[in-house]
Amino acid sequence: MFENINIQSNVAVYIQIKNHSLFAVASGGLKAGERLPSINDLAKKLDVNQNTVAKGYRELESMGITRSRRGMGVFINQGVEAKVVDECRRRILSHLHEVVAEAKAANLSAQEIKQVCTKSFALDAPLYGETPDAILALARTKNG
């Protein structure tokens, strides 16, 4: 499930690990009782420092989403799905609102914003990857 972590992204890797985990729980891809990869394995796979993975995992634990069992690994807690769904929705809608406000301030139209959303949604682009050319093409005006 962490195939798409992008260590070149400007989103910090530990945040990506946290968000990928939360979105996987929210969308049902990761279920209560399931185990996350070990810190050691995930750090090797992503070629990042173990502290980076540990930091992402710590955030999940402090949110009450996971529990680490000594010698066993890190597990998704029972009964967290509804909470995770609500938390993800709240964050994503806040984030979306912020970008729409920026777009409005910069003079983009509501129509144009919705067009970008439609295009973006239809693409199977990895999370936190580079912005696809199809989206950047929409950014170009007659000036660009």
Added chain:
Amino acid sequence: MFENINIQSNVAVYIQIKNHSLFAVASGGLKAGERLPSINDLAKKLDVNQNTVAKGYRELESMGITRSRRGMGVFINQGVEAKVVDECRRRILSHLHEVVAEAKAANLSAQEIKQVCTKSFALDAPLYGETPDAILALARTKNG
């Protein structure tokens, strides 16, 4: 033009100063040859450190958007409008794409994303302010 800078936001104040300036140029509210407030005045008005304002202004200057004239102030350069429009559009569309990818990963529908955009656009919410209740209400599911 910096009335809505929000020092409680999780967007750094110098970034807000930079973005407010860019969006104002992109939307025609701030024109070539016009002067930004002095660092001292803006720092006082926002009740932030002068270094914070200076950092925002430095970013604009390093992008080639402004020029500072000793003893005169900081001015928007001639002929930068098209460049600023393109730069703003590119950043905003990348940002929008990222949020849509998050929303999709967390199982929101395209329809729902567009509904939030429409509602957000219709609100006259300040940039980088708290997320309006009308948006947070859309985040609530039957769980919330």
